[in-house]
Amino acid sequence: MNFLTPNCLPMFENFYKKFDNIFSEPSQRLNFRLYGTGLMLEIKRKNIWYMSEHIIDSDYQPMHHYMHDSPWYENGLNDQRVDMLDSNRSTKSCDDGYGIIDDTGNPKSGNSTHAARKQWMGSLGKVETGQVVVTSHYADSRKDWPIDHRPYLPQKWVDEHNELNGANGKELYVFKSKLTLGLELVDDMIRRGIRFSHLLVDAWYGNSPDFIKGVESRECLYITSLYANRRVYFPLAGDESTDEHSVKDVVTTLNDDAYSETQYTKANGDICTVYVADLRMKVKNLSGKRRVLIVKPTLQEKDMRSIDVLMSNDTLSDVPSLLHGWSFRDKIDKFYLRGKDDLGFDQYQVRDDKPIRRHWYMVFLMYTFVIWHRQCGSFRKWCNNACQTFGQLLDVIRTKLMIHFHKWCMENRERWHAFLQNEKGIPMAAIMD
Numbered sequence: 389m390n391f392l393t394p395n396c397l398p399m400f401e402n403f404y405k406k407f408d409n410i411f412s413e414p415s416q417r418l419n420f421r422l423y424g425t426g427l428m429l430e431i432k433r434k435n436i437w438y439m440s441e442h443i444i445d446s447d448y449q450p451m452h453h454y455m456h457d458s459p460w461y462e463n464g465l466n467d468q469r470v471d472m473l474d475s476n477r478s479t480k481s482c483d484d485g486y487g488i489i490d491d492t493g494n495p496k497s498g499n500s501t502h503a504a505r506k507q508w509m510g511s512l513g514k515v516e517t518g519q520v521v522v523t524s525h526y527a528d529s530r531k532d533w534p535i536d537h538r539p540y541l542p543q544k545w546v547d548e549h550n551e552l553n554g555a556n557g558k559e560l561y562v563f564k565s566k567l568t569l570g571l572e573l574v575d576d577m578i579r580r581g582i583r584f585s586h587l588l589v590d591a592w593y594g595n596s597p598d599f600i601k602g603v604e605s606r607e608c609l610y611i612t613s614l615y616a617n618r619r620v621y622f623p624l625a626g627d628e629s630t631d632e633h634s635v636k637d638v639v640t641t642l643n644d645d646a647y648s649e650t651q652y653t654k655a656n657g658d659i660c661t662v663y664v665a666d667l668r669m670k671v672k673n674l675s676g677k678r679r680v681l682i683v684k685p686t687l688q689e690k691d692m693r694s695i696d697v698l699m700s701n702d703t704l705s706d707v708p709s710l711l712h713g714w715s716f717r718d719k720i721d722k723f724y725l726r727g728k729d730d731l732g733f734d735q736y737q738v739r740d741d742k743p744i745r746r747h748w749y750m751v752f753l754m755y756t757f758v759i760w761h762r763q764c765g766s767f768r769k770w771c772n773n774a775c776q777t778f779g780q781l782l783d784v785i786r787t788k789l790m791i792h793f794h795k796w797c798m799e800n801r802e803r804w805h806a807f808l809q810n811e812k813g814i815p816m817a818a819i820m821d
Contacts (some may be wrong), residue, residue: 392446403761424750426443428754435732455746458744466536466749485528486717487589489522491523491566520540538564539559540564540569567593587610616697617636642682655712663687683698726755726799730778
């Protein structure tokens with residue numbers, strides 16, 4: 389049964405205590421625990437009302453106040469979480485790890501939610517009404533965890549609200565592109581001292597000359613992919629007046645002898661064999677040449693949907709190392725998937741900026757809870773079966789919550805029966821039947 393008891397399991401309590409200094413009131417600490425553990429439940433929605441309906445002796449209003457109005461510093465909670473991760477031997481960032489920047493969309497009905505407008509949702513592959521948030525992520529061969537986020541405010545939304553705020557004497561919003569927010573998150577990783585060998589970004593970021601120049605000015609190595617229509621300068625057979633071509637032209641014209649068979653290890657440990665052309669070429673609107681890898685599954689492949697074209701400013705690493713590094717980029721996509729499907733990253737029903745950001749940070753925290761215990765070896769004590777995936781780890785946690793709930797019900801029959809009668813409308817005769 390997917391209900392929470394008023395008291396906290398020791399495995400949760402010991403984790404939550406690490407953040408008690410963020411809160412000044414006992415009610416804040418209580419609702420911090422209830423909200424965090426509520427995100428772990430296997431219930432239909434992870435919003436305040438639905439979670440409060442599944443917590444015994446809980447009420448909607450105190451939890452809503454905790455998320456919406458209660459005076460605690462959500463950025464401080466996230467800073468402390470990242471500091472905890474990066475100061476522990478089992479979870480800290482490493483020189484062979486990777487920093488990742490990407491964005492995700494959260495569909496919302498109507499325009500009442502903060503910064504919600506009709507815009508491109510990469511996670512849906514279409515234009516939809518909702519919010520977009522840019523996030524940073526850390527990953528290596530042993531673990532991954534979210535770092536921070538920046539909500540994206542669409543230009544039209546900023547203009548409309550600044551017109552209203554200016555007339556009312558309120559603070560004005562500042563428009564920042566997703567590219568600018570991505571660079572802010574790179575600066576944030578550097579400021580925090582998070583170690584990583586390469587920054588990984590998808591083609592939307594990598595095809596922006598300004599973003600690439602910004603990353604290079606920060607002296608970061610990066611790996612990104614190029615769109616098929618990206619313009620490059622590279623001599624091809626038959627050129628007469630110009631050597632400017634699209635990436636697709638280069639891929640489809642290049643001779644087979646330009647490719648070398650290459651084996652590399654993916655992030656998941658699988659060995660993969662591909663055919664790679666390791667080239668140096670000038671990319672339009674970028675000064676100098678960049679390293680470009682054209683990666684085919686077979687020599688005969690011509691379909692651009694099956695071919696990766698990667699760009700990097702790393703001229704020293706060998707090809708297998710770069711391909712190995714690039715395979716970590718989807719760690720952030722998997723986090724978005726788990727964060728939404730399992731922890732309710734996009735299921736908030738609050739409308740204002742602060743409670744939305746608090747919800748996202750709480751999801752970051754509970755994802756960290758799972759990773760923290762896995763890296764510290766807790767699951768070996770909790771389960772005899774080998775747990776590899778996030779879903780398997782979460783299933784163990786939910787099972788422990790269920791066992792704890794049943795024990796509590798046995799020890800608190802009257803309170804459980806009162807909850808069923810008063811909150812769920814189940815008559816005593818049906819309970820005792």
